[in-house]
Amino acid sequence: MRAELPLDGLRILDLSHGVAQSCGRYLADLGAEVVRVEPPGGDPARRSRGAVSVPWALRNANKLGITVDLDAVEGQERLRDLVRSADVVLESFSPAEAVERGLAPDDLLAVNPTLVVTSITPFGRTGPYRDWSATEPVLTAMGGVLCRSGLPGRQPVLPPAGIVEQTVAVHAAWATLVAYVKRLRTGVGETVDVAAFEAVVHGFDPGFGAQGSAAAGRAESFPRDRPEAASFYPFFPCADGHVRICLLAKRQWRAMFEWLGEPTEFADPRYDTVAARFQAADRLHPLIAALFADKTRDELVAEGSARAIPVSGVLTVDEVLETPHFLETGSLIDAELADGLHTRVPSGYVSVGGMRAGLRNRAPNVGEHNDTLPDRSRAAGEDQHRSAGATMFPPDPERTGPLAGMRVLDLGVIVVGAEFGRLFADQGADVIKVENTTFPDGLRQTRSGSGINPSFAWGHRNKRSLGLDLRRPEGARLFRQLVAHADVVAANFKPGTLEALGLSFDDLTEINPRIIVSDSSAFGARGRWSTRMGYGPLVRSSCGVSVLWRDSQLTEEDPSAYCDGSTVYPDHIAGHVSAIAVLAAVIGRERTGRGTLVETAQADIAIVHLGPTLTAAAQGAEAPQEGVYGVFPCAGDDEWCVVDARDPAHVDRLAQVFGEPDLPRASSGAVVDAVRSWTARRTSADAAAMLQQAGIPAGPMLRLPEQLMDPHLMARNSFQTMAHPHLKQPVPTNARIAHFSTIPDPQLNPAPLAGEHTREICATLLDLTSEELERLVADNVLQPPVIDPVTIESVPMPPRRPAQTPR
Known part of the structure; x- marks a missing residue:
């Protein structure tokens, strides 16, 4: 009998297709009963080249499978019966198809008014692109990923398959659970319109969202061409491959300087800054390359660890599959993925209560559960969820957000920490960022010294800040007092840090048995790599992302071929993944009465995302790359369009668009040449529009500033303008995670200065007297804000959402 999972008892009907199916897979991993509904004969995507489709099987593992003929009256009635007993429906019909079949969200809500209907479509249910189709490469081009991927002056490079798909999936899963909590509070259903395009724009590595530490070394203006990213997190050849280093903190650089033999030309203290080292990369990197050339990856990683310098080996896909750490931790397991398909496969994203919430059951056969699907009455569902949830989620008459009433103590730092807390804060939770000014969050780095930059403003809007030194006994005592009235404690420190502070999950549950702790780190708290220093670039190198994200026109020995230097992947997605599991745990807590520990390793994010590639390699095969697709030049300066014609029918349509009737009989190389010749004579926007009109997935490469003027994003009001009194001017920001009914x-409450709400929180939640407060301030245990010496013209501010009262 399996361990209890947080979403046990939640029934989801999955009518989605393609990349949207991964949303249901993650919710199934967390315990939901996800019923995959297919047409008679099964989903055509089940098979590829006559064999089981590995991507399909990965997307649909842990689900039940039934067949329903939606074109027949009996099938439509069968579906309505299922809808009556469901909590959530996931669908990805086009708007026209949904209306034609009577399966539009309003139709489903008419059958079950308490239902959450999540539509996951390429461009959403509204806007000028609503009828366009999209694949991963198209979303990569339009979502702002492609314009930052590749080498300056060369063709941009598509990232590895899977990572954009899973961005959409986790974005949709978070929006679905937020809507479900709203239903718990009100008893009324909700429609959720998730556009994959917007999910990538705002969720993968947003241009108008929290950025990584390397932002300190980048130019203020975004380059038109790909950024010169090789210096951000450089690769170096060594005796048996390549390694990557991350020199961000001053202490890391000083250790590297010593390892190099303290070269005189880099003794100047100005090289303590990231920006100065980036600017001197042409002189510094050859010295490091010479030092590393005759040493193995393992030797360099070990020496780097001894010197506290972040170093990782660059692993191939085959090496990842045999990496002891991933096998020890259960990141990779040997299992049955589909009927008769036994292989090595990624298990799942997170651990809950010490157990992996991952692969339990293979993907279902066609109609496997037609006659065995468990009966489920409406009342049973209500007993387990809505009535229990009313305690945690009381009615919200002021509509301050579905998560109003929750309190999150946010110890998170840099991008993962910022993103996790923001997701809760945006939905009304009282998120208190607990920070120590002696060890400031790296995301607070600014060129002006103001303590606020756009990156921090984006990542920490709607939060409050408590300045508190947890290393001092009195500081830890005050934190424990807050834990007694909190719902969630979130951290993404090096493993063992919470334990060293006396704030482990076991410690905190003694204070509050209902507390949920989110503990995130680069490689997790278990396994031989748990003590490794963790940065996103090292995660990418160690999990196979870097070796797959490279310019294939350059040799494998060329360290400049790697093209992932301009992204902070998987940070934002890791924040989403953790937030989903934590919100699921909050929902499940109302059934069990107990809190739990949610553990997330960023490495597992990448392992899951590369699932199709890793699984294919485990079978001794390459992931199939059928048909014609890629990045094609367009008229203008560095303009590109992605065309994805992998379906044979797409080549027939290309022939019609090009006026070349013999094209379907030509070789793939000839088709590629024809596409390149055709796109080169048109702007990227025109080429994409013409191909989309013919039913061929295509999209222009959008640069980040161009997203603000994109007609579809503008029509859907995808961006808002956010003001902050310590920014010189308002900045654009994402408006929402999805369109809800x-x-x-x-709200867009400004991100706090460090310790801005210390006195307020102490007075309202800790009940300190003024004398106690001032004594603790004098001892630097409590840290109210330091008046910013930098004078910046203020901008008008909206009123701040009222702080939540103690529960």
Whole structure:
């Protein structure tokens, strides 16, 4: 009998297709009963080249499978019966198809008014692109990923398959659970319109969102061409491959300087800054390359660890599959993925309560559960969820957000920490960022010294800040007092840090048995790599992302071929993944009465995302790359369009668009040449529009500033303008995670200065007397804000959402 999972008892009907199916897979991993509904004969995507489709099987493992003929009256009635007993429906019909079949969200809600209907479509249910189709490469081009991927002056490079798909999936899963909590509070259903395009724009590595530490070394203006990213997190050849280093903190550089033999030309203290080292990369990197050339990856990683310098080996896909750490931790397991398909496969994203919430059951056969699907009455569902949830989630008459009433103590840092807390804060939770000014969050780095930059403003809007030194006994005592009235404690420190502070999960549950702790780190708290220093670039190198994200026109020995230097992947997605599991745990807690520990390793994010590639390699095969697709030049300066014609029918349509009737009989190389010749004579926007009109997935490469003027994003009001008194001017920001039928858009309360709400929190939540407070301030245990010496013209501010009262 399997361990209890947080979403046990939740029934989801999965009518989605393609990349959207991964949303249901993650919710199934967390315990939901996800019923995959297919047409008679099964989903055509089940098979590829006559064999089981590995991507399909990965997307649909842990689900039940039934067949329903939606074109027949009996099938439509069968579906309505299922809808009556469901909590959530996931669908990805086009708007026209949904109306034609009577399966539009309003039709489903008419059958079950308490239902959450999540539509996951390429461009959403509204806007000028609503009828366009999209694949991963198209979303990569339009979502702002492609313009930052590749080498300056060369063709941009598509990232590895899977990572954009899973971005959409986790974005949709978070929006679905937020809507479900709203239903718990009100008893009324909700429609959720998730556009994959917007999910990538705002969720993968947003241009108008929290950025990584390397932002300190980048130019203020975004380059038109690909950024010169090789210096951000450089690769170096060594005796048996390549290694990568991350020199961000001053202490790391000083250790590297010593390892190099303290070269005189880099003794100047100005090289303590990231920006100065980036600018001197042409002189510094050859010295490091010479030092590393005759040493093995393992030797360099070990020496780097001894010197506290972040170093990782660059692993191939085959090496990842045999890496002891991933096998020890259960990141990779040997299992049955589909009927008769036994292979090595990624298990799942997170651990809950010490157990992996991952692969339990293979993907279902066609109609496997037609006659065995468990009966489920409406009342049973209500007993387990809505009535229990009313305790945690009381009615919200002021519509301050579905998560109003929750309190999150946010110890998170840099991008993962910022993103996790923001997701809760945007939905109304009282998120208190607990920080120590002696060890400031790296995301607070600014060129001006103001303590606020756009990156921090984006990542920490709607939060409050408590300045508190947890290393001092009195500081830890005050934190424990807050834990007694909190719902979640979130951290993404090096493993063992919470334990060293006396704030482990076991410690905190003694204070509050209902507390949920989110503990995130680069490689997790278990396994031989748990003590490794963790940065996103090292995760990418160690999990196979870097070796797959490279310019294939350059030799494998060329360290400049790697093209992932301009992204902070998987940071934002890791924040989403953790937030989903934590919100699921909050929902499940109302059934069990107990809190739990949610553990997330960023490495596992990448392992899951590369699932199709890793699984294919485990079978001794390469992931199939059928048909014609890629990045094609367009008229203008560095303009590109992605065309994805992998379906044979797409080549027939290309022939019609090009006026070349013999094209379907030509070789793939000839088709590629024809596409390149055709796109080169047109702007990227025109080429994409013409191909989309013919039913061929295509999209222009959008640069980040161009997203603000994109007609579809503008029509869907995808961006808002956010003001902050310590920024010189308002900045654009994402408006929402999805279009909801009743859930309001997030407020845009300004990100706090360090310790800005210390006195307020101490007075209202800790009940300190003024004398106690001032004594603790004098001892630097409590840290109210330091007046910013930098004078910046203030901008008008909206009123701040009222702080939540103690529960």
